[in-house]
Amino acid sequence: MSGSNREAAVAGQPKDERKKSGGGVINRLKARRVQGKESGASDQSSVTPFREEELLGLNDLRPEHVLGLSRVTENYLCKPEDNIYGIDFTRFKIRDLETGTVLFEISKPCSEQEEEEESTQLDASAGRFVRYQFTPAFLRLRKVGATVEFTVGDKPVKSFRMIERHYFRDRILKSFDFDFGFCIPNSRNTCEHMYEFPQLSEELSNGSDAGAASTTAKLDGEEWVLNGTKSWITNAWDASAAVVLATTDKSLKHKGISAFLVEMPTPGLSLGKKEDKLGIRASSTANLIFEDCRIPRQNLLGQPGMGFKIAMQTLDAGRIGIASQALGIGQAALDCAVDYAEKRLAFGAPISKLQAIQFKLADMALALESARLLTWRAAMMKDNKKPFTKEAAMAKLAASEAATQISHQAIQILGGMGYVSDMPAERHYRDARITEIYEGTSEIQRLVIANQLLKEYRS
Template structure:
């Protein structure tokens, strides 16, 4: 696959068919963010504009239909693969785009601005590939990187369980070594992409007495004996993506499919969650941006008491607060991505970005409904979709409460006297 950083520098035009890819870039328009002008490289700016055009043309127009009918956006996911957005930070030699994590955050925001459910597929796949790239053997990279980079296959990431909630170290799914294979037994819950995925990562414990030190990560295809899809959750939002339980009954996984070493699973999960929180922060920022844009557009068109809503100070206050939260979320997200790209600690900053952006998404979508009034409460406009989709960003990849614990512990280490 051609490296995106080369492709985005080849400025072309949209084809007659209207199909977008990263070397066919149409009209651009102005930047939304002062931070973009100040800090983004030319490559990042072109990537941002291209992803925005893709979201406008191919994601946003179909988002409400997919949500209403609970239809998996298969065609849009295929296009993500063609654009290289399913494997942004995967090295080119493994079929990825070879870009950095800031590029991933930029692309994720724009995709989520068009359809946050499609962004889930992008996020989970990149999360999975990041773990394999960092911890996998060459054989594992061959089997689980290259096939999952371009949209032909997507992955799941099976960490959560019905009873452990935010306690990722309390896995009850077991892995028993028998000969050269492990037998996995247990149930995984809240697994995104699980229905449509071809394979993924399963976390199980090889010894419950070791607690989190016994957790091990296993690579597996989905179409193996003993692995089945059980309950599909009926969700408030993100309804275009499947969220199901995975049931494992004596699922045989060769020892060669252990990612890292036995007992490394918790470490791998925590490292992945740090990266995942940057992605969720970018996703939430995209939702907040979409809500802001809808509120601005509606307030300029709606006439009440003889003037535009946008000229009323109470509405202007809402728009100002929304815009400030969006911008702060974007900057926090880019800061965390920059730290990761430069090999610096970023756990605290990723938690800050995820916390602030997810709460900003909920706030902005709520305020968008208030600006729209009765129209915001209908399904004629996407304000209610933004609201429903935003809510989960405060829950998955660690709740807002967990983020505050992570941040507080880091601050106490940095500034505390004990």
């Protein structure tokens, strides 16, 4: 919950009553609910809450059901020190405050039947994130029209609860920071539709140089005309809309880049082929091709020339999210390796008794926990509104390389079993690799860290 929401929760209360409440999180949340009901300003107050088990029992899953799930969860993601949802250092749980029911938890394993059913159609990693992190109800949310993927909020626990393709409305957008979505409520007054947003900032010839966008946007009367190609776009085939960075004034270089909201489909916008990827195969990746694509003038996000700034503002937070994703992959790979080492017998004893295996497991756990602490630190610095560019780069670099290392060693421990799709280790290995590439390659992270260190020294 943001500071502004906390202030709003007690607005209008006498000073002595605020002091009496003690500022506890439950009192703050109750006050926020009461205020919302009295003002009648919330569209969601009439939405019936739904828990995961209720969604699982529905034959016809509709957007209002998902909004109900969002309403249940949005007020219960709070600071770790509030400790209202039973946080520990092994498994985060988010509970319904009133009933104590666990709404969902991180790294919740799926049953063998669920794993088998899901694997028949999808490579079992859900989109960009390890499938372990999602209970079946969240996977079913893929079946309803419009979605978006984002990290829930910016508190440490929220950064680790990576909800794939979570549903949202304008009200929820204003409450949480995630990828490009934050720029919409800040730059436009309304967001009347539900969208799924791919990030459209990368072009084939530019790679990590976000300031070299060759896609152009020219104003023609009351319309912007877009031309160019965007490459490696996550969820391109599934999106309802896209946020596009395009050059509006080449003479200004990166200051001449603007951001636009483009609904899909739109005349002049076509999709490239779905890429056949090494990992994250449940997520569609393709090019978006703009050929005299016309969009309304009001679809400009913010002011002309703000696109690069918008992109950079989201990048650091996105790196915390990718670090969290990598931690999930690394944890799943480590769990798989430990489980196999305990059950696999050699010379009459589990191979976990062998020093060579123990050393591997120790190194894997060390890399994982070190990266986890870096990620928590970056998330907490962001939450406290402190500069966190260096910390986010460190977290992303450490976590992504740890995930690759851990998943590699997991296959080594499993031997031949780790090389086949009967075991999840090979999937973790494939999925881990992308975390060293997108949201800034490992080389870019090292440049960012070094630049920040030198900047601190020179100041």
